[in-house]
Amino acid sequence: MMVVPYNTNEPKKNQIRKMFNHIAEKYDFLNRLLSLGNDKCWRRKTVKILKEIKGEIPVGNVIDLATGTGVLAETLLKLNPQGKVYGVDIAENMIEVARKKYLNEPKLVFEVADGENLPYNDDFFDIATIGFGIRNYNHIEKGIKETYRVLREHGIIAILELSVPKNPLFKLVHELHSSIFIPLVGFIFAGDLKAYSYLHNSVKEFSRTVNLVEELEKAGFKIKVLKTFTFGTVTLYIGEK
Numbered sequence: 001m002m003v004v005p006y007n008t009n010e011p012k013k014n015q016i017r018k019m020f021n022h023i024a025e026k027y028d029f030l031n032r033l034l035s036l037g038n039d040k041c042w043r044r045k046t047v048k049i050l051k052e053i054k055g056e057i058p059v060g061n062v063i064d065l066a067t068g069t070g071v072l073a074e075t076l077l078k079l080n081p082q083g084k085v086y087g088v089d090i091a092e093n094m095i096e097v098a099r100k101k102y103l104n105e106p107k108l109v110f111e112v113a114d115g116e117n118l119p120y121n122d123d124f125f126d127i128a129t130i131g132f133g134i135r136n137y138n139h140i141e142k143g144i145k146e147t148y149r150v151l152r153e154h155g156i157i158a159i160l161e162l163s164v165p166k167n168p169l170f171k172l173v174h175e176l177h178s179s180i181f182i183p184l185v186g187f188i189f190a191g192d193l194k195a196y197s198y199l200h201n202s203v204k205e206f207s208r209t210v211n212l213v214e215e216l217e218k219a220g221f222k223i224k225v226l227k228t229f230t231f232g233t234v235t236l237y238i239g240e241k
Protein backbone atom coordinates (compact mmCIF):
# COMPACT_ATOMS: atom_id res chain seq x y z
CA MET A 1 0.00 0.00 0.00
CA MET A 2 1.25 3.48 -0.90
CA VAL A 3 2.47 5.51 2.11
CA VAL A 4 0.41 8.73 2.42
CA PRO A 5 0.29 11.38 5.18
CA TYR A 6 -3.32 11.29 6.34
CA ASN A 7 -4.58 7.83 5.27
CA THR A 8 -7.77 9.26 3.76
CA ASN A 9 -9.28 8.38 0.37
CA GLU A 10 -7.96 11.59 -1.15
CA PRO A 11 -5.31 11.20 -3.88
CA LYS A 12 -1.70 11.28 -2.59
CA LYS A 13 -1.04 14.62 -4.32
CA ASN A 14 -3.88 16.34 -2.43
CA GLN A 15 -2.70 14.92 0.89
CA ILE A 16 0.87 16.06 0.22
CA ARG A 17 -0.28 19.56 -0.75
CA LYS A 18 -2.45 19.77 2.37
CA MET A 19 0.37 18.57 4.62
CA PHE A 20 2.95 21.07 3.31
CA ASN A 21 0.41 23.90 3.31
CA HIS A 22 -0.23 23.10 6.97
CA ILE A 23 3.43 23.10 8.07
CA ALA A 24 4.71 25.83 5.67
CA GLU A 25 5.36 28.53 8.30
CA LYS A 26 7.30 26.11 10.54
CA TYR A 27 9.07 24.24 7.73
CA ASP A 28 12.45 26.01 7.74
CA PHE A 29 12.82 25.98 11.51
CA LEU A 30 11.90 22.29 11.78
CA ASN A 31 14.09 21.38 8.83
CA ARG A 32 17.10 22.86 10.58
CA LEU A 33 16.24 21.22 13.89
CA LEU A 34 15.41 17.74 12.56
CA SER A 35 18.45 17.57 10.29
CA LEU A 36 20.56 18.70 13.25
CA GLY A 37 21.72 21.66 11.17
CA ASN A 38 22.95 19.53 8.26
CA ASP A 39 20.35 20.51 5.64
CA LYS A 40 22.11 23.72 4.55
CA CYS A 41 25.36 21.85 4.18
CA TRP A 42 23.76 19.17 1.88
CA ARG A 43 22.35 21.88 -0.38
CA ARG A 44 25.66 23.81 -0.44
CA LYS A 45 27.63 20.66 -1.33
CA THR A 46 25.16 19.88 -4.13
CA VAL A 47 25.62 23.32 -5.64
CA LYS A 48 29.41 23.05 -5.32
CA ILE A 49 29.36 19.74 -7.24
CA LEU A 50 27.06 21.24 -9.89
CA LYS A 51 29.52 24.12 -10.28
CA GLU A 52 32.37 21.66 -10.81
CA ILE A 53 30.38 19.70 -13.39
CA LYS A 54 29.23 22.71 -15.35
CA GLY A 55 32.72 24.29 -15.18
CA GLU A 56 33.04 27.29 -17.42
CA ILE A 57 29.95 26.56 -19.50
CA PRO A 58 27.49 29.44 -19.11
CA VAL A 59 24.41 28.40 -17.18
CA GLY A 60 21.17 29.82 -18.58
CA ASN A 61 17.93 28.99 -16.79
CA VAL A 62 17.78 26.84 -13.69
CA ILE A 63 14.77 25.20 -12.06
CA ASP A 64 14.36 23.92 -8.52
CA LEU A 65 11.44 21.48 -8.49
CA ALA A 66 9.47 20.85 -5.30
CA THR A 67 11.25 23.98 -4.07
CA GLY A 68 9.21 24.32 -0.89
CA THR A 69 10.32 27.51 0.85
CA GLY A 70 13.01 28.08 -1.81
CA VAL A 71 16.21 27.42 0.14
CA LEU A 72 17.86 25.31 -2.58
CA ALA A 73 16.66 27.74 -5.29
CA GLU A 74 18.42 30.55 -3.43
CA THR A 75 21.63 28.49 -3.07
CA LEU A 76 21.54 27.85 -6.84
CA LEU A 77 22.12 31.58 -7.43
CA LYS A 78 25.77 30.75 -6.66
CA LEU A 79 25.96 29.11 -10.09
CA ASN A 80 25.71 32.64 -11.51
CA PRO A 81 23.00 31.75 -14.00
CA GLN A 82 22.61 34.08 -16.97
CA GLY A 83 18.87 33.57 -16.82
CA LYS A 84 16.61 33.08 -13.83
CA VAL A 85 16.30 30.47 -11.10
CA TYR A 86 12.72 29.18 -11.06
CA GLY A 87 11.33 27.52 -7.93
CA VAL A 88 8.10 25.56 -8.30
CA ASP A 89 5.96 23.64 -5.86
CA ILE A 90 2.40 22.31 -5.61
CA ALA A 91 1.86 23.74 -2.10
CA GLU A 92 0.74 27.39 -2.35
CA ASN A 93 1.69 28.22 1.26
CA MET A 94 5.26 26.99 0.78
CA ILE A 95 5.57 29.21 -2.32
CA GLU A 96 4.12 32.12 -0.36
CA VAL A 97 6.82 31.71 2.34
CA ALA A 98 9.51 31.56 -0.39
CA ARG A 99 8.22 34.71 -2.11
CA LYS A 100 8.20 36.66 1.16
CA LYS A 101 11.69 35.49 2.14
CA TYR A 102 13.33 36.33 -1.19
CA LEU A 103 11.41 39.45 -2.10
CA ASN A 104 14.65 41.26 -2.91
CA GLU A 105 16.13 38.60 -5.21
CA PRO A 106 14.96 39.58 -8.72
CA LYS A 107 16.58 36.49 -10.26
CA LEU A 108 14.37 34.15 -8.21
CA VAL A 109 10.91 33.36 -9.64
CA PHE A 110 8.52 31.28 -7.53
CA GLU A 111 5.51 29.62 -9.10
CA VAL A 112 2.87 27.11 -8.07
CA ALA A 113 3.32 24.19 -10.49
CA ASP A 114 3.35 20.41 -10.57
CA GLY A 115 6.71 18.73 -11.21
CA GLU A 116 4.87 15.96 -13.04
CA ASN A 117 3.27 18.37 -15.51
CA LEU A 118 5.37 21.51 -15.95
CA PRO A 119 4.20 24.70 -17.67
CA TYR A 120 7.53 25.21 -19.53
CA ASN A 121 8.69 24.56 -23.08
CA ASP A 122 10.95 21.67 -24.05
CA ASP A 123 14.72 22.26 -23.72
CA PHE A 124 14.34 25.40 -21.58
CA PHE A 125 16.62 24.69 -18.60
CA ASP A 126 20.33 23.90 -18.14
CA ILE A 127 19.97 22.56 -14.62
CA ALA A 128 17.05 21.05 -12.70
CA THR A 129 17.21 20.14 -9.02
CA ILE A 130 14.79 18.30 -6.75
CA GLY A 131 15.65 18.53 -3.05
CA PHE A 132 13.82 16.08 -0.78
CA GLY A 133 10.81 16.26 -3.07
CA ILE A 134 10.85 13.28 -5.45
CA ARG A 135 9.81 10.89 -2.65
CA ASN A 136 6.59 12.87 -2.36
CA TYR A 137 5.70 12.74 -6.06
CA ASN A 138 2.66 10.76 -7.07
CA HIS A 139 4.38 9.27 -10.15
CA ILE A 140 8.16 9.41 -9.85
CA GLU A 141 8.69 8.08 -13.38
CA LYS A 142 6.41 10.77 -14.83
CA GLY A 143 8.21 13.50 -12.85
CA ILE A 144 11.64 12.38 -14.09
CA LYS A 145 10.44 12.18 -17.71
CA GLU A 146 8.93 15.64 -17.40
CA THR A 147 12.23 17.00 -16.04
CA TYR A 148 14.04 15.37 -18.98
CA ARG A 149 11.67 17.13 -21.39
CA VAL A 150 12.33 20.63 -20.03
CA LEU A 151 16.14 20.18 -19.89
CA ARG A 152 18.40 21.06 -22.82
CA GLU A 153 20.79 18.56 -24.41
CA HIS A 154 23.59 18.02 -21.81
CA GLY A 155 21.34 19.57 -19.18
CA ILE A 156 21.86 18.32 -15.65
CA ILE A 157 19.38 16.84 -13.16
CA ALA A 158 20.39 16.74 -9.48
CA ILE A 159 18.21 14.90 -6.99
CA LEU A 160 18.87 15.06 -3.25
CA GLU A 161 16.85 12.59 -1.22
CA LEU A 162 16.81 11.13 2.27
CA SER A 163 17.98 7.54 2.47
CA VAL A 164 18.44 4.74 5.00
CA PRO A 165 22.11 4.07 5.90
CA LYS A 166 23.50 0.64 4.96
CA ASN A 167 25.82 0.28 7.99
CA PRO A 168 23.80 -1.58 10.73
CA LEU A 169 24.91 0.76 13.54
CA PHE A 170 24.07 3.96 11.63
CA LYS A 171 20.85 2.28 10.49
CA LEU A 172 19.81 1.71 14.11
CA VAL A 173 20.62 5.30 15.16
CA HIS A 174 18.79 6.57 12.08
CA GLU A 175 15.73 4.42 12.89
CA LEU A 176 15.56 5.78 16.46
CA HIS A 177 16.06 9.37 15.30
CA SER A 178 13.38 9.14 12.61
CA SER A 179 10.79 7.04 14.39
CA ILE A 180 10.89 8.82 17.76
CA PHE A 181 12.70 12.19 17.66
CA ILE A 182 11.30 13.44 14.34
CA PRO A 183 7.55 12.73 14.95
CA LEU A 184 7.82 14.03 18.53
CA VAL A 185 9.49 17.30 17.55
CA GLY A 186 7.09 17.64 14.56
CA PHE A 187 4.14 17.22 16.90
CA ILE A 188 5.43 19.69 19.49
CA PHE A 189 6.44 22.46 17.08
CA ALA A 190 4.11 22.02 14.08
CA GLY A 191 1.19 20.26 15.78
CA ASP A 192 1.20 17.65 13.01
CA LEU A 193 2.22 14.19 14.20
CA LYS A 194 0.98 12.59 10.96
CA ALA A 195 3.17 14.81 8.77
CA TYR A 196 6.32 13.85 10.62
CA SER A 197 5.40 10.17 10.93
CA TYR A 198 4.83 10.25 7.17
CA LEU A 199 8.38 11.61 6.76
CA HIS A 200 9.82 8.54 8.50
CA ASN A 201 7.55 6.02 6.73
CA SER A 202 8.02 7.54 3.29
CA VAL A 203 11.83 7.50 3.55
CA LYS A 204 11.71 3.80 4.47
CA GLU A 205 9.29 2.97 1.67
CA PHE A 206 11.26 5.01 -0.86
CA SER A 207 14.58 3.36 0.04
CA ARG A 208 13.00 -0.08 -0.18
CA THR A 209 11.01 0.27 -3.39
CA VAL A 210 12.56 2.92 -5.64
CA ASN A 211 15.79 2.56 -7.59
CA LEU A 212 16.44 6.13 -8.67
CA VAL A 213 19.51 5.26 -10.73
CA GLU A 214 17.36 2.90 -12.81
CA GLU A 215 14.57 5.47 -13.09
CA LEU A 216 17.01 8.14 -14.30
CA GLU A 217 18.61 5.82 -16.83
CA LYS A 218 15.21 4.66 -18.07
CA ALA A 219 14.28 8.28 -18.78
CA GLY A 220 17.50 8.74 -20.82
CA PHE A 221 19.87 10.32 -18.29
CA LYS A 222 23.51 9.27 -18.00
CA ILE A 223 24.54 9.00 -14.34
CA LYS A 224 27.42 11.37 -13.52
CA VAL A 225 27.49 11.43 -9.71
CA LEU A 226 26.14 9.12 -7.03
CA LYS A 227 27.18 10.25 -3.58
CA THR A 228 25.99 9.92 0.01
CA PHE A 229 26.26 12.45 2.83
CA THR A 230 26.11 12.17 6.65
CA PHE A 231 26.56 8.39 7.08
CA GLY A 232 24.27 7.58 4.15
CA THR A 233 21.23 9.44 5.46
CA VAL A 234 21.13 11.55 2.28
CA THR A 235 21.94 10.56 -1.30
CA LEU A 236 22.76 12.84 -4.22
CA TYR A 237 22.01 11.58 -7.74
CA ILE A 238 23.25 13.61 -10.71
CA GLY A 239 22.46 12.74 -14.32
CA GLU A 240 23.05 14.34 -17.71
CA LYS A 241 20.58 14.49 -20.59
Ligand SMILES: C[S@@+](CC[C@H](N)C(=O)[O-])C[C@H]1O[C@@H](n2cnc3c(N)ncnc32)[C@H](O)[C@@H]1O
Pocket residue numbers: 016017020031065066067068069070071072088089090091094113114115116130131132133134136137138
Ligand atom coordinates in the same frame (compact mmCIF):
# COMPACT_ATOMS: atom_id res chain seq x y z
C1 LIG B 1 10.34 18.07 1.98
S1 LIG B 1 9.82 19.41 1.00
C2 LIG B 1 11.32 19.92 0.24
C3 LIG B 1 11.38 21.40 0.00
C4 LIG B 1 12.72 21.93 -0.51
N1 LIG B 1 13.09 21.38 -1.77
C5 LIG B 1 13.84 21.75 0.49
O1 LIG B 1 14.92 21.31 0.08
O2 LIG B 1 13.65 22.07 1.66
C6 LIG B 1 8.99 18.58 -0.32
C7 LIG B 1 8.21 19.53 -1.23
O3 LIG B 1 7.81 18.80 -2.41
C8 LIG B 1 6.60 19.38 -2.85
N2 LIG B 1 5.99 18.49 -3.85
C9 LIG B 1 5.53 17.24 -3.68
N3 LIG B 1 5.05 16.74 -4.83
C10 LIG B 1 5.24 17.70 -5.78
C11 LIG B 1 4.96 17.78 -7.16
N4 LIG B 1 4.39 16.79 -7.82
N5 LIG B 1 5.30 18.91 -7.81
C12 LIG B 1 5.88 19.97 -7.15
N6 LIG B 1 6.14 19.95 -5.83
C13 LIG B 1 5.83 18.83 -5.15
C14 LIG B 1 5.83 19.58 -1.57
O4 LIG B 1 4.75 20.45 -1.69
C15 LIG B 1 6.93 20.10 -0.63
O5 LIG B 1 6.98 21.49 -0.60
